[in-house]
Amino acid sequence: MQTENVRVRFAPSPTGPLHMGGVRTALFNYLFAKKHNGTFVLRIEDTDTQRYVPGAEQYIIEALNWCGIVPDEGVLPNGTPASEATSRHPYAPYRQSERKPVYRKYALQLVEQGHAYYAFDTPGDLESLRKEAEDKGETFLYNHSVRDRTLNSLHLSSDEVARRLEENNSWVIRFKVPEDRTVTMQDLIRGTVSVHTETLDDKVLWKAQDGLPTYHLANIVDDRLMQISHVIRGEEWLPSLPLHYLLYEAFGWQEHRPLFAHLPLLLKPDGKGKLSKRDGDRMGFPVFPLQWLSPTGELSRGYREDGYYPEAFVNLLALLGWNPGTEQEIFSMEELIEAFSLDRVTRSGARFNPEKAKWFNQQYLRNRSDARLVQDFIPLLLEKEIKTTPLKAEKVVSLVKNRASFVNEFWELSHFFFIPPVSFDPGLQKKYWKPEIPGLMKQAREVLDGCVPFDVPSIDKSLHRWMEKAQLKTGQVMNALRLCIVGEPQGPGMADIMAVIGKQETLERIDHALKTL
RNA sequence: GGCCAGUUCGUCUAACGGUUAGGACUCAAGAUUUUCAUUCUUGCAAUAGGGGUUCGAUUCCCCUACUGGCUACCA
Numbered sequence: 272m273q274t275e276n277v278r279v280r281f282a283p284s285p286t287g288p289l290h291m292g293g294v295r296t297a298l299f300n301y302l303f304a305k306k307h308n309g310t311f312v313l314r315i316e317d318t319d320t321q322r323y324v325p326g327a328e329q330y331i332i333e334a335l336n337w338c339g340i341v342p343d344e345g346v347l348p349n350g351t352p353a354s355e356a357t358s359r360h361p362y363a364p365y366r367q368s369e370r371k372p373v374y375r376k377y378a379l380q381l382v383e384q385g386h387a388y389y390a391f392d393t394p395g396d397l398e399s400l401r402k403e404a405e406d407k408g409e410t411f412l413y414n415h416s417v418r419d420r421t422l423n424s425l426h427l428s429s430d431e432v433a434r435r436l437e438e439n440n441s442w443v444i445r446f447k448v449p450e451d452r453t454v455t456m457q458d459l460i461r462g463t464v465s466v467h468t469e470t471l472d473d474k475v476l477w478k479a480q481d482g483l484p485t486y487h488l489a490n491i492v493d494d495r496l497m498q499i500s501h502v503i504r505g506e507e508w509l510p511s512l513p514l515h516y517l518l519y520e521a522f523g524w525q526e527h528r529p530l531f532a533h534l535p536l537l538l539k540p541d542g543k544g545k546l547s548k549r550d551g552d553r554m555g556f557p558v559f560p561l562q563w564l565s566p567t568g569e570l571s572r573g574y575r576e577d578g579y580y581p582e583a584f585v586n587l588l589a590l591l592g593w594n595p596g597t598e599q600e601i602f603s604m605e606e607l608i609e610a611f612s613l614d615r616v617t618r619s620g621a622r623f624n625p626e627k628a629k630w631f632n633q634q635y636l637r638n639r640s641d642a643r644l645v646q647d648f649i650p651l652l653l654e655k656e657i658k659t660t661p662l663k664a665e666k667v668v669s670l671v672k673n674r675a676s677f678v679n680e681f682w683e684l685s686h687f688f689f690i691p692p693v694s695f696d697p698g699l700q701k702k703y704w705k706p707e708i709p710g711l712m713k714q715a716r717e718v719l720d721g722c723v724p725f726d727v728p729s730i731d732k733s734l735h736r737w738m739e740k741a742q743l744k745t746g747q748v749m750n751a752l753r754l755c756i757v758g759e760p761q762g763p764g765m766a767d768i769m770a771v772i773g774k775q776e777t778l779e780r781i782d783h784a785l786k787t788l
Numbered sequence: 789g790g791c792c793a794g795u796u797c798g799u800c801u802a803a804c805g806g807u808u809a810g811g812a813c814u815c816a817a818g819a820u821u822u823u824c825a826u827u828c829u830u831g832c833a834a835u836a837g838g839g840g841u842u843c844g845a846u847u848c849c850c851c852u853a854c855u856g857g858c859u860a861c862c863a
Contacts, residue, residue, distance in 0.1 A: 283863085467791090540799080597802095748822085
């Protein structure tokens with residue numbers, strides 16, 4: 272695949288938040304563009320006025336931006352309306368609702384050239400046609416056998432057509448699928464696919480309802496006008512590829528037809544079907560990159576809000592349906608760009624595995640510097656109204672980071688560094704608080720009191736020297752100390768904990784335990 | 789129902805005619821340990837079924853089964 276002006280586009284429809292499958296499609300387009308020094312265009316396909324959802328476009332832009340998938344051209348994060356062509360945005364506007372005259376021109380051209388026709392069927396007409404076919408046990412297809420006996424510009428007089436067009440608005444333009452032909456297509460991922468035109472129907476190109484083109488028309492026209500070289504999209508589009516081929520042909524654009532690559536779908540983690548909105552709530556993982564509050568007030572969780580790093584999210588998405596052919600699994604965006612190739616995209620659907628998603632984040636968390644982790648941790652501490660120093664916070668972070676997959680687990684793992692235990696779990700007491708322990712803890716207190724400086728090596732040395740002399744078992748002493756100081760059977764080594772909280776706090780906690788237990 | 793695509797461990801995947809079918813996640817066991825983790829080691833676990841082609845099929849072809857997508861004046 273040589274680099275002759277690669278131009279790809281991601282063309283979502285603002286009918287709701289972009290889900291992770293959509294993000295992956297955008298990502299693959301982005302990687303492909305960057306890999307080939309090409310251009311990544313973001314185009315908004317808002318020709319469905321019925322399903323338009325306010326806020327969805329903004330959401331899509333924000334989500335891509337969070338992932339670091341930033342368009343070179345088209346609708347940008349800073350809200351460039353791009354309604355006029357500029358050098359950076361030569362094909363503006365990039366929002367299909369603003370391009371109606373363009374599509375109209377091409378739709379009319381198809382009608383004039385006999386590749387499409389006006390159809391005047393009412394919804395009722397269509398319904399009875401469908402029923403008629405079903406009654407005969409046939410599959411309903413709006414094709415040549417139907418168009419020959421319905422009201423349309425193919426066999427109505429031009430006066431009659433003109434009259435009808437004038438009189439009411441309820442007409443559509445349908446594509447006239449050529450009869451008895453095999454359309455042979457190439458897909459970069461699937462190879463050769465061929466379909467007979469007998470199985471195709473005369474798709475609506477121009478809708479009566481909102482006076483806008485359908486996806487098929489607008490998409491083909493825009494891809495051509497915007498000089499798109501490769502169309503990388505979800506597998507759900509494979510069935511319309513023949514129509515799209517035919518459309519390129521009807522326009523006389525077959526020489527400029529882009530190359531197509533249909534990506535495997537993202538499937539539900541458990542049962543059947545492609546990943547959908549509902550799965551997240553049902554199974555306890557996000558399906559959206561960002562949290563989404565629907566206009567009806569329904570809240571869906573997002574990867575960002577769940578504590579995922581965008582790098583981890585992008586990384587896990589990249590490995591769903593693609594692999595580098597090596598055993599490397601952790602990739603920065605730059606490395607992905609370097610390694611990416613459509614040749615290595617899988618053909619079968621990828622079932623999403625939330626467990627592995629967590630693992631990815633864990634990997635990124637571990638590779639974060641303590642200093643950066645502290646920045647994420649401080650807000651959590653402020654939320655709990657904990658006053659601390661950056662130095663202490665950083666020490667804590669370094670001690671708990673490899674026990675967590677997400678920063679938001681830090682508090683659970685480290686609260687005892689900041690808040691002393693008040694009461695003690697009876698079960699734990701029973702296990703670690705034997706009759707001889709109070710005496711031991713008094714001695715331990717003295718040993719620790721005499722420990723200077725109060726740092727990890729010194730604490731370890733003092734404690735071990737004492738335990739050796741008194742012939743005590745390490746576990747017995749340490750577990751008792753843990754009960755006094757942590758109050759729970761978890762956490763880093765005791766010397767580490769004591770060194771962080773300091774001598775005074777350590778002694779106070781032992782005193783408190785001695786009093787309470 | 790029709791059309792199209794797909795099918796390797798539970799999951800993501802590698803092996804593009806010749807491997808003891810590899811890795812990762814999960815799970816299990818062991819080691820380390822001061823609790824809990826981490827870490828390390830080991831283990832469990834797959835070519836959907838049936839026919840071909842071939843000296844040899846995970847790999848190529850056909851059939852069946854299953855899975856998924858599409859089948860709107862939605863994208």
